[in-house]
Amino acid sequence: MQCHPITGFLGAEISGLKISDKISEKQTSFLKNALSKYLVIVLPDQFLTAEQQRGLADVFGAPAINPYARGRGEYPEMTIIVKEVGDTTGVFGGGWHTDLSFLDLPPRGSILSAIEVPPYGGDTMYLSQQAAWSSLPKPLAQLLEGRKVSHVGKPYGVRWAPPVEEQSMKGSTTRNDPDADRERWHPAVLKHPITKKKGLYINPTYAHRIEGFDEDKSTTILQMIYDHCALPEHCLRLRWRNGMVVIWDNYFTQHYAINDYHGFRREMRRVAYQNFNSKGPIDFQT
Numbered sequence: 001m002q003c004h005p006i007t008g009f010l011g012a013e014i015s016g017l018k019i020s021d022k023i024s025e026k027q028t029s030f031l032k033n034a035l036s037k038y039l040v041i042v043l044p045d046q047f048l049t050a051e052q053q054r055g056l057a058d059v060f061g062a063p064a065i066n067p068y069a070r071g072r073g074e075y076p077e078m079t080i081i082v083k084e085v086g087d088t089t090g091v092f093g094g095g096w097h098t099d100l101s102f103l104d105l106p107p108r109g110s111i112l113s114a115i116e117v118p119p120y121g122g123d124t125m126y127l128s129q130q131a132a133w134s135s136l137p138k139p140l141a142q143l144l145e146g147r148k149v150s151h152v153g154k155p156y157g158v159r160w161a162p163p164v165e166e167q168s169m170k171g172s173t174t175r176n177d178p179d180a181d182r183e184r185w186h187p188a189v190l191k192h193p194i195t196k197k198k199g200l201y202i203n204p205t206y207a208h209r210i211e212g213f214d215e216d217k218s219t220t221i222l223q224m225i226y227d228h229c230a231l232p233e234h235c236l237r238l239r240w241r242n243g244m245v246v247i248w249d250n251y252f253t254q255h256y257a258i259n260d261y262h263g264f265r266r267e268m269r270r271v272a273y274q275n276f277n278s279k280g281p282i283d284f285q286t
């Protein structure tokens, strides 16, 4: 098993490892170490069954149900992300975000498996929140450290609901939930339990207000930080192939599904997981 770094700050492709029904202890510790170090790990040519993908989530923690995009049938924790050939609306995950940061207990990580990808386009971008933190101008870093930021589920709530024509996966996501508008407060900066590296925990889809600042002032400050996070040096652009599996650390990265493949079908399968006995991002505060 080998790791091949993809960029200077995040991402590694893994070779020499085939996920099967029984994941060995050696594979488990290799995957966990690689994920801690690279934050996004890419496993080409896996072609996992739903059962195997769920088994892979078990290696990292407890598979977590997405309350706004529940899987159907046997696998409620498995979100099927589809854009059909004739669909010209938004895409699921089509903006920088960390998954479900507006929940009390956002998932610790996610596993995405490519079932059908377009011949071109449909890439996913990732960014390292650790790289963004370590190069953040000092006044912004001082302002954020030790503070909390509120998160709200704007796409799923009422107050900030996007126009229906822009909503992705209509019919298979839950929308207009007043509880999604409720602010949940998480630390703005987290510390990785293994590598001890610090990272920002804010994202433009869900972060809303900085503790001690009103909405307007928060928006101005947060926008500066988002621009910094998305600098090309902090990013990785991932080209998918059918059968590829990607696992990411959902507390120390953001990701963005690029919507540039109208006229082609794309289908992915996602399972998120939660650490056992987790209290969420608060466990990682600096």
Ligand code: SIN
Residues within 6 Å of the ligand: 081, 092, 093, 094, 112, 123, 124, 255, 256, 257, 258, 268, 270
């Ligand atoms: C997501 O998990 O936000 C979607 C990623 C993708 O479909 O590329």
